[in-house]
Amino acid sequence: MSLDVSEALSRLALRLGGEGARLAQAGRLSGGASMETWAFAIETAGGREDLILRRRGAPFDPGNARSIRLATEAALIRATGARGAPVPPVRHICDDADGLGEAYVMGRIAGETLGKRIVSDARFDAVRGTLARQCGAVLAQIHATPPPADLGLKTVDGAGELDRYEEVYRATGAGRPILELAFQYLRQHLPQPAPPTLLHGDFRNGNLMFDPDKGLVAVLDWELSHIGDPAEDMGWICTNSWRFGRPDRPVGGFGDYADLLAGYAAAGGRPVELSRVRFWQMLGSLRWGVMCLTMYMSWANGTERSVERPMIGRRVSETEADLVVLLEQGL
Amino acid sequence: MITHPRTEELAQAVAAWIDEIRPGLDPRNGFLARVAANALATVGRELTLGPAAEAAAVAAMAQVLARAGTHAELTEELCARIRSAELTVATPGLLAALRTMASDQLAIDQPSYRPEGSPPPPP
Numbered sequence: 263m264s265l266d267v268s269e270a271l272s273r274l275a276l277r278l279g280g281e282g283a284r285l286a287q288a289g290r291l292s293g294g295a296s297m298e299t300w301a302f303a304i305e306t307a308g309g310r311e312d313l314i315l316r317r318r319g320a321p322f323d324p325g326n327a328r329s330i331r332l333a334t335e336a337a338l339i340r341a342t343g344a345r346g347a348p349v350p351p352v353r354h355i356c357d358d359a360d361g362l363g364e365a366y367v368m369g370r371i372a373g374e375t376l377g378k379r380i381v382s383d384a385r386f387d388a389v390r391g392t393l394a395r396q397c398g399a400v401l402a403q404i405h406a407t408p409p410p411a412d413l414g415l416k417t418v419d420g421a422g423e424l425d426r427y428e429e430v431y432r433a434t435g436a437g438r439p440i441l442e443l444a445f446q447y448l449r450q451h452l453p454q455p456a457p458p459t460l461l462h463g464d465f466r467n468g469n470l471m472f473d474p475d476k477g478l479v480a481v482l483d484w485e486l487s488h489i490g491d492p493a494e495d496m497g498w499i500c501t502n503s504w505r506f507g508r509p510d511r512p513v514g515g516f517g518d519y520a521d522l523l524a525g526y527a528a529a530g531g532r533p534v535e536l537s538r539v540r541f542w543q544m545l546g547s548l549r550w551g552v553m554c555l556t557m558y559m560s561w562a563n564g565t566e567r568s569v570e571r572p573m574i575g576r577r578v579s580e581t582e583a584d585l586v587v588l589l590e591q592g593l
Numbered sequence: 594m595i596t597h598p599r600t601e602e603l604a605q606a607v608a609a610w611i612d613e614i615r616p617g618l619d620p621r622n623g624f625l626a627r628v629a630a631n632a633l634a635t636v637g638r639e640l641t642l643g644p645a646a647e648a649a650a651v652a653a654m655a656q657v658l659a660r661a662g663t664h665a666e667l668t669e670e671l672c673a674r675i676r677s678a679e680l681t682v683a684t685p686g687l688l689a690a691l692r693t694m695a696s697d698q699l700a701i702d703q704p705s706y707r708p709e710g711s712p713p714p715p716p
Contacts, residue, residue: 437668439654440691442675447682502709510713547709570628576635579698583708586695590688591710 270361271302271315278313278354278367279306286310296320297485301370313353317365329485334413336366338460338487341410347403348480373471373479380467381506381515385474394517396478397499398525401465404481405492405531409460418461418490420452423545427552434555440582443589444548451593453538456491463487465495466504467514493534496522497542502584503550503577512543537593544588551581601637608633638701646697653690 268288275285288302291314300315318332330338336352343349356365380386380393409415428445431438463486471480498504500522505515513522519536527533558575560566594600608630615626647664654667657680662670674680680687699706707714 437672439668439671439675440695442672443680443682443687443691446675446678507705507707507714509707509709509711569625569632573628573632573635576702579695579702580706580708582691583695583699583706586688586692587709589682590692592682 267298267300267315267317267362271300274354274356274360274362274367275302275304277360279304279311282307312370314350314368314370315362315365316368317356317362319363322364330413330415330487332364332366332485334415335484335487336368337410337413338407338484339368342404342407342460342481345403345407347400347407348478350480350482371471371480373473375468375471375482377467377504377506377515380472381508381511386472386516389472389474389477390516393472393477394513394519394521395525395528397465397470397513397517398496398522398527398531399529400478400481401462401492401495402526402529402531404462404465405459405495407460409458409489415460416488417458418488418494419455420448420491420541420545423549424449424452427549430556431552434552434559436555436578438551438555438578438582440585440589441548441551441578444544444585447589448541448545448548451541453491453493453541456493457532458489459492461488461490461492461495463490463495464498466499466501467506467516468504470514491538491542492531493538494542494545496526496534496539497544498546500539500543501546501550503547503580540588540593544585544593547581547584547588551578551585554578554581599640601640604633604637604640608637635702638704642697642701646694646701649697650694653693657684657686657690 267290268285271288272285275283283304283306286303286305288300291299291301296319298315298317298319300317302313302315304311304313316332316335322331333355336355339349339352343351350368350371352366352368354367356362356367374380374383374386380390424445431441431445462481462484464483465481469481469483470478471482473479499514500512500519502509505511508515511517512519519539523534523536523539554574554577557571561568561571561575598606611626611630611633615623615630618626651662651664651667654664654671655661658667658670658674660667660670671680682688696708699708
């Protein structure tokens with residue numbers, strides 16, 4: 263498989279760089295079984311270009327998948343980038359001639375994506391206090407992007423999400439009183455409907471690239487993008503599982519609610535109430551808890567064999583510890 | 594249970610061996626080996642902390658439900674009565690019971706996790 267990709271990248275180098283261009287370097291970075299990320303470079307007489315290939319390694323099932331097609335992802339990156347959001351430049355959307363399957367190419371940018379480092383490395387001490395506000399401003403830019411109608415994005419609201427995750431939870435057969443109480447409480451505190459808004463869908467510390475001087479330089483991982491309540495994106499980056507050991511700094515482990523909300527409003531976003539963000543934050547913990555259960559289930563039913571899966575199942579209790587405090591505090 | 598060695602000591606010994614061979618593994622297996630060692634550490638904590646945690650959970654649930662039962666029976670009934678909204682966040686003692694159960698389980702699964710509401714870590 264990896265040999266095929268390297269060969270295809272050599273051909274792609276010619277297509278993108280023109281005659282005389284050659285593949286200077288190629289290596290797989292990371293990603294799960296279904297999504298591959300490759301770093302590669304093209305050398306031409308004019309110089310070297312560092313690029314990233316994002317490629318689906320397993321067949322895409324639009325009926326079942328929560329995620330969107332890679333061409334859709336690339337279109338959203340371009341559309342939000344045109345509104346000023348910091349995103350990687352999309353260089354090329356692959357077609358059949360490339361022999362890479364579903365894939366696209368973007369420019370490689372430098373920065374840090376490991377959440378723990380952004381939260382605790384001294385390199386980020388100077389910029390850390392500005393990041394929550396910056397995240398708010400960038401979310402306002404993303405949310406101001408008119409949702410492209412022809413992309414077939416799914417629409418999601420609070421009630422629908424609760425239905426969806428409760429069905430998944432029931433199917434696992436697990437009995438977890440705190441998750442039960444969170445479902446009940448959130449159903450009783452559903453926010454008023456929000457105007458349909460383009461959401462990133464996975465906006466959290468870990469999917470954002472930061473620079474020690476410039477702060478937020480790129481919003482990555484658009485595969486869960488959908489239409490919904492703007493506060494969903496704000497609540498997800500406040501979910502404690504993505505604060506990397508700094509629960510005292512609710513936004514991503516680096517900032518405060520007030521800065522996120524102020525940055526959002528100052529950049530032209532329709533003001534959002536904190537309780538609405540907290541609704542989605544609590545739903546974020548609940549959602550992550552249910553996802554951890556399903557990862558255990560994928561091992562229990564034999565779909566996956568990795569020891570990682572049952573161990574992620576033991577992360578449900580982190581969401582329960584968070585949820586019980588949120589239930590005590592209220593929204 | 595016999596004591597020479599205790600079960601948690603067996604788990605501890607295997608985890609220590611995995612950590613020893615880890616540096617020689619390729620990155621993927623190195624990562625999985627770390628997960629495996631962590632799994633054994635969880636097993637060890639459950640063996641030592643589990644009995645008291647389960648007893649505390651049984652006592653806490655029995656008080657909320659005003660009846661006796663096993664952990665499985667009480668958990669099932671608690672879930673059902675929360676699902677039917679007979680018990681809510683306003684039910685006296687419910688959140689306190691759930692908080693005890695959550696923090697005891699977290700101490701087994703992931704003692705380094707800092708839950709919502711924790712103070713900043715010491716510098």
